Amino acid sequence: xxxxxxxxxxxxxxxxxIVALFCQSLGDGxxxxxxxxxxxxxxxxxxxxxxxxWGAEGLIFGGAYKLDALSQFFKLAIAAGFYVAxxxxxxxxxxxxxxxxxxxxxxxxxxxxxxxxxxAVELIxxxxxxxxxxxxxxxxxxxxxxxxxxxxxxxxxxxFGAVATAIALYGFSYILASQHTSYIAxxxxxxxxxxxxxxxxxxxxxxxxxxxxxxxLFPFHFWCPxxxxxASNETAGFVATLPKLxxxxxxxxxxxLLKPGLEITTLLAVLGAVSMTFGNLCALAQKDLKRMLGFxxxxxxxxxxxxxxxxxxRGLAAAAFYALAYVAMNLLCFWVISRVAxxxxxxxxxxxxxxxxxxxxxxxxxxxGAFALVGLPPTMGFMGKxxxxxxxxxxxxxxxxxxLVLNSAIAIFYYLSLVRHAYTHEAGENPPVPDNSAFSLCxxxxxxxxxxxxxxxxxxxxxxxxxxxxxxxP
Amino acid sequence: xxxxxxxxxxLIVFPLVAAAGLFLIKSPQVARAYTMGASILELILGLxxxxxxxxxxxQFVEKAHWVPQWGLEYAxxxxxxxxxxxxxxxxxxxxxxxxxxxxxxxxxxxFHFCLxxxxxxxxxxxxxLDLVLFYVFWEAMLIPMYLxxxxxxxxxxxxxxxxxxxxxxxxSTLLLAAIVAFRVTxxxxxxxxxxxxxxxxxxxxxxxxxxxxxxxxxxxxFPFHTWxxxxxxxxxxxxxxxxxxxxxxxxxxxxxxxxxxxxxDASVYFAPLMIAFSIASILYGGAIALGQEDVxxxxxxxxxxHMGFVTxxxxxxxxxxxxxxxxxxxxxxxxxxxxxxxIGAVYERSHSRSITDNMGLGKYLxxxxxFWGLFALASFGFPATNGFVGEMLVFTGAFQKSPYIGAFxxxxxxxxxxxxxxxxxxxxxxxxxxAKTWRDLNSREWTYLIIPAVFVFYIGLAPKLxxxxxxxxxxxxxxxxxxxxTVQQVAAVTPAPPVVAAVETPAEPVNN
Numbered sequence: 001x002x003x004x005x006x007x008x009x010x011x012x013x014x015x016x017x018i019v020a021l022f023c024q025s026l027g028d029g030x031x032x033x034x035x036x037x038x039x040x041x042x043x044x045x046x047x048x049x050x051x052x053x054w055g056a057e058g059l060i061f062g063g064a065y066k067l068d069a070l071s072q073f074f075k076l077a078i079a080a081g082f083y084v085a086x087x088x089x090x091x092x093x094x095x096x097x098x099x100x101x102x103x104x105x106x107x108x109x110x111x112x113x114x115x116x117x118x119x120a121v122e123l124i125x126x127x128x129x130x131x132x133x134x135x136x137x138x139x140x141x142x143x144x145x146x147x148x149x150x151x152x153x154x155x156x157x158x159x160f161g162a163v164a165t166a167i168a169l170y171g172f173s174y175i176l177a178s179q180h181t182s183y184i185a186x187x188x189x190x191x192x193x194x195x196x197x198x199x200x201x202x203x204x205x206x207x208x209x210x211x212x213x214x215x216x217l218f219p220f221h222f223w224c225p226x227x228x229x230x231a232s233n234e235t236a237g238f239v240a241t242l243p244k245l246x247x248x249x250x251x252x253x254x255x256x257l258l259k260p261g262l263e264i265t266t267l268l269a270v271l272g273a274v275s276m277t278f279g280n281l282c283a284l285a286q287k288d289l290k291r292m293l294g295f296x297x298x299x300x301x302x303x304x305x306x307x308x309x310x311x312x313x314r315g316l317a318a319a320a321f322y323a324l325a326y327v328a329m330n331l332l333c334f335w336v337i338s339r340v341a342x343x344x345x346x347x348x349x350x351x352x353x354x355x356x357x358x359x360x361x362x363x364x365x366x367x368x369g370a371f372a373l374v375g376l377p378p379t380m381g382f383m384g385k386x387x388x389x390x391x392x393x394x395x396x397x398x399x400x401x402x403x404l405v406l407n408s409a410i411a412i413f414y415y416l417s418l419v420r421h422a423y424t425h426e427a428g429e430n431p432p433v434p435d436n437s438a439f440s441l442c443x444x445x446x447x448x449x450x451x452x453x454x455x456x457x458x459x460x461x462x463x464x465x466x467x468x469x470x471x472x473x474p
Numbered sequence: 475x476x477x478x479x480x481x482x483x484x485l486i487v488f489p490l491v492a493a494a495g496l497f498l499i500k501s502p503q504v505a506r507a508y509t510m511g512a513s514i515l516e517l518i519l520g521l522x523x524x525x526x527x528x529x530x531x532x533q534f535v536e537k538a539h540w541v542p543q544w545g546l547e548y549a550x551x552x553x554x555x556x557x558x559x560x561x562x563x564x565x566x567x568x569x570x571x572x573x574x575x576x577x578x579x580x581x582x583x584x585f586h587f588c589l590x591x592x593x594x595x596x597x598x599x600x601x602x603l604d605l606v607l608f609y610v611f612w613e614a615m616l617i618p619m620y621l622x623x624x625x626x627x628x629x630x631x632x633x634x635x636x637x638x639x640x641x642x643x644x645x646s647t648l649l650l651a652a653i654v655a656f657r658v659t660x661x662x663x664x665x666x667x668x669x670x671x672x673x674x675x676x677x678x679x680x681x682x683x684x685x686x687x688x689x690x691x692x693x694x695x696f697p698f699h700t701w702x703x704x705x706x707x708x709x710x711x712x713x714x715x716x717x718x719x720x721x722x723x724x725x726x727x728x729x730x731x732x733x734x735x736x737x738x739d740a741s742v743y744f745a746p747l748m749i750a751f752s753i754a755s756i757l758y759g760g761a762i763a764l765g766q767e768d769v770x771x772x773x774x775x776x777x778x779x780h781m782g783f784v785t786x787x788x789x790x791x792x793x794x795x796x797x798x799x800x801x802x803x804x805x806x807x808x809x810x811x812x813x814x815x816x817i818g819a820v821y822e823r824s825h826s827r828s829i830t831d832n833m834g835l836g837k838y839l840x841x842x843x844x845f846w847g848l849f850a851l852a853s854f855g856f857p858a859t860n861g862f863v864g865e866m867l868v869f870t871g872a873f874q875k876s877p878y879i880g881a882f883x884x885x886x887x888x889x890x891x892x893x894x895x896x897x898x899x900x901x902x903x904x905x906x907x908x909a910k911t912w913r914d915l916n917s918r919e920w921t922y923l924i925i926p927a928v929f930v931f932y933i934g935l936a937p938k939l940x941x942x943x944x945x946x947x948x949x950x951x952x953x954x955x956x957x958x959x960t961v962q963q964v965a966a967v968t969p970a971p972p973v974v975a976a977v978e979t980p981a982e983p984v985n986n
Contacts, residue, residue, distance in 0.1 A: 377610035378610060382613070389651065398655075401651055459546075
C-alpha cells in the first residue's frame with residue numbers, strides 16, 4: 001500500500017515532542033519555559049491527535065507496520081496514559097530541575113516505542129520497537145535524587161532487560177529458521193504444533209519471553225518489585241502501566257497464531273496461573289506500597305493470559321480491555337501514592353494511616369483503586385475480570401478460570417490493607433503531608449471516575465476492543 | 475403497571491444520589507436529619523410496591539441492554555420471594571438512622587453514606603434478574619458493610635471486619651465462575667430464562683456446590699459461621715441490624731432464587747447434607763448461645779440457630795417448609811434487628827455489652843424491659859408473635875418430611891427458649907442492679923422499637939396477607955422443583971446412558 005504520512009500522525013506528533021524536548025535539553029533551560037509547564041498541554045493535545053487518526057487503516061513499510069483497529073485502540077490508550085504520566089511526574093520532588101527535559105524526553109521516547117510496538121506486525125520491527133521503549137526507561141529509572149536504590153533498580157532493570165531481549169532474539173532465530181518468515185500474517189498460516197515444528201514452538205516461546213519481561217510475567221518478573229521500589233514514585237507509575245500495554249498488544253497479535261490445546265497456549269495458561277498465584281502470595285507479605293504493587297502487577301500479568309488462551313475475538317478483546325483497566329487502576333493508585341508522598345519518599349503501609357483525615361478525597365480515590373484492583377464491582381477491574389472469565393470458560397482452560405477466581409480471594413487481603421490503613425488507623429507521628437491542591441484532587445477524581453464509569457457502562461469501550469479483536473480472529 | 479417512573483431503579487439509584495449529596499453537608503446533626511429524610515423519601519418512592527399482585531409472575535420488571543456483547547442485561551423484577559425482603563430493607567433504613575442518632579458520634583457523614591450505599595446494594599441484590607447484575611450488587615454490598623464494621627466498630631473491629639470480608643469474598647469468587655458457566659452452558663444470564671433450562675446432573679452438581687458455598691457462608695450455616703459472631707459483636711448497632719436483618723437473608727434468598735430453580739437435581743441430591751448442616755446450625759447455635767456472657771454475642775449465635783430454621787425449611791422442598799423459611803427470614807429480620815437496636819440502646823447507657831453490667835433493668839427501665847420481653851418471646855416463637863408463625867410452619871414441614879427431622883427440631887426450639895429466658899431474667903431482675911441512674915427509653919427509642927413491635931403482633935396474629943403475597947411464588951417454586959426432578963428420574967429409568975452415568979459418578983463427596 002502507498003505510504004501516506006497522514007496515517008502515522010500520532011507517531012509523528014510524538015516524535016515532534018521528543019525532538020522539542022531534545023532541543024530543550026541541549027540548553028541550560030534558563031531561556032525556555034520549563035518542560036513540565038508546557039509538555040502536559042501538548043501531551044493532552046496528543047490524545048486529540050490520536051482520536052482524529054482513529055480510523056487509520058493500512059499496511060505500510062513493506063508490510064511490517066499495520067494500522068488497524070487494534071493498533072489505534074492501543075495508541076490512544078498509550079497517548080492517554082502518557083498524558084496522565086506526564087501530569088503525574090510534573091511535580092516530581094525527587095528530580096532536579098535541570099534533568100527534567102531529559103527525563104520527559106525519555107518518557108516520550110518510551111511511549112513512542114510503545115506506539116510503534118502496537119502497530120508492528122513483523123518480528124524484527126517488534127523487537128526494535130521493544131528496545132526503543134526499554135532503552136529509554138533504562139535511563140529514566142536512576143533519575144532520583146541522592147538515592148542509591150534507584151541506581152540499583154536501574155542496573156537490575158538493564159540486566160534483566162538485556163537477558164530477556166537476548167532470549168527473545170535467540171527465539172526469533174529459531175522461528176526464522178523453521179518457518180522462513182518473520183511476518184505475523186504469514187506465520188499465522190504455519191503449523192505451531194510440537195509434533196510439526198518443535199523448533200518454531202521453542203522459538204515462539206522464547207520470543208514471547210521478551211514480552212513477558214515487559215509484562216512482568218513469571219518467570220520474567222524478578223525485576224518488577226525491586227524496580228518499582230527503587231525508582232521514584234512517578235517513574236514507577238510510568239513503568240508499571242504503559243509498557244504493559246505494549247506487551248499486551250504484541251501478545252494479542254501473537255495469540256492470533258495460537259489455538260486452544262496447542263503446547264504454547266498451554267504454556268501461556270500455566271505461566272499465567274503460576275504468575276497470578278506467585279504474585280499474590282508474595283504481595284501478601286509486603287509493607288512497601290510500591291513493592292506490593294509490583295507483585296500485584298505480576299499477578300495481573302497472569303490474569304491477562306486468561307484472555308489470550310481462548311483464541312477467540314472476545315478473548316483478545318477481553319485481554320485488551322483488561323490491560324486498559326489495569327493501566328487505569330494502576331495510574332490511579334500511583335497518582336495517589338505520588339500525591340501522598342509529596343516529598344518523594346517511598347511510602348510504607350503505615351504512612352497511609354489516617355489518610356481519610358488528612359486528605360479525604362485521596363483516601364477515597366485510593367479506595368476506588370484498591371477495590372478495582374481486587375476486582376470488586378462497580379469498577380472497571382470487576383468488568384475486566386468478568387470479561388476474562390467469560391471468554392475463557394468452556395475453551396479447555398476452566399482450571400485457569402478457577403485459579404483466577406481463587407486468586408481474587410487471596411488478593412483481597414493486601415489490597416484491603418490499603419483501605420484499612422487509610423480509613424481505620426489513626427496517623428502516627430510525622431505522617432507524610434499529602435498534596436491537597438486542586439491539581440492533585442482533580443487528577444485523582446478524574447481517574448477514579450474513569451475507573452468507576454467504565455465499570456458501570458463498559459459496553460462502549462468493549463465494543464472498540466471487540467472490533468479490534470474481530471480483525472485479528474474473524 | 476405504570477407509575478410514571480421506574481420503581482425499582484429509583485429505589486436503587488435514589489440512595490446513591492442522596493449519599494452523594496451528603497458530602498455537601500457540614501454539620502453532623504444536619505447529616506442525620508438529611509439521611510432520615512432521605513430514608514423516608516425512599517419509603518415513599520417504594521409506595522407503588524404495595525400494588526404488588528398476588529401471583530407468581532415477576533412484577534415491576536425493567537429491562538435494558540447493559541453489555542450487549544456478552545448478553546448482560548439490566549433486568550430487575552420482584553416476585554413473592556423477593557418482595558418482602560425489599561420491603562424489609564426499605565423499612566430497616568430509617569430505623570438504622572434513628573438507632574445511631576447518638577450512638578455514632580465520629581465521622582457521621584461517612585457513616586450515613588455507608589448506610590445509604592448499603593441500602594442501594596441490598597435492594598439491587600433482591601431485585602436483580604440478571605445473574606451478573608445480581609453478582610455486582612452482591613459484591614458491592616461488601617464495601618459499605620466492611621467500612622461500617624472497620625471504622626465504627628468495637629475494639630477488635632479490624633479483626634472482625636477483615637474476617638467478614640475475607641470469608642464472604644472468598645465464598646463468592648466461585649459463584650462468579652458458576653455464573654459464567656451458566657451462561658456458557660445455558661446461553662443466557664437471565665434468571666427467569668435459566669429457570670426453564672435443563673442442565674446435566676454433572677453440571678448441576680458443581681454449580682450447586684459453587685453457589686451453595688457462597689450462600690452458606692452468607693447465611694451462615696454451621697461450619698462456615700465463625701465470621702458472624704465476630705462481625706456482629708464488633709459492628710455498631712446499625713451495622714448489626716443491617717447485617718442481621720438483610721445481609722444474612724441474602725444467603726437464604728440465594729438458595730431460593732438460584733439453587734432450587736437452577737439446579738433442582740443437585741438440590742435434591744444434596745438436600746440430606748443441607749438438612750444435616752441446618753440441624754447442626756440450630757443445635758450448635760442454640761447451645762453456644764446458652765453459654766454467652768456477652769449479650770450481643772448471644773444474639774449473634776441465636777442468629778445462627780434461627781437461620782438454621784430457614785435453610786432447613788428451604789431444603790424440605792414442601793410448601794410449609796418453604797413458607798416457613800420465608801416467614802422466618804422476615805421474622806428474624808424484624809426480631810433480631812430490634813434486639814440489636816435494644817442492645818445498642820442499653821450499651822449507650824452502660825457502655826458494656828456484658829450481661830453482668832446490664833442487670834436489674836426491670837425496675838428502672840420498665841419500657842425497655844417490656845420491649846425486650848416482647849422481642850425475646852417472639853425470638854423463641856411464643857404464640858401470638860410472628861416468631862411462632864415461622865417456626866410452626868418449619869415444624870409442620872419437617873414433620874411432613876420425616877418425623878426424625880422434626881424430632882431434632884424440638885431440642886433446638888427448647889434451646890431458643892432457654893437462652894432467651896436466661897438472658898432476659900438476668901436483664902430484668904439480676905442483682906446487683908447497675909441501672910439505678912439510667913433513664914428509660916426516650917421518644918426516639920420508643921419510635922424505633924414500636925415499629926417492629928407492631929409487626930411482631932401483626933404477623934403473629936394475622937399472617938394471612940403475607941401468605942397471600944408469598945404463596946403463589948412458593949407454590950410455583952415447589953411444584954417446579956417437584957416436576958423437574960421427577961422428569962429427571964423418569965428419564966433416568968428409561969435407557970439414557972449419559973444421565974445414568976452422570977448420576978452415578980459423584981457418589982463419594984456426600985460422605986463428608
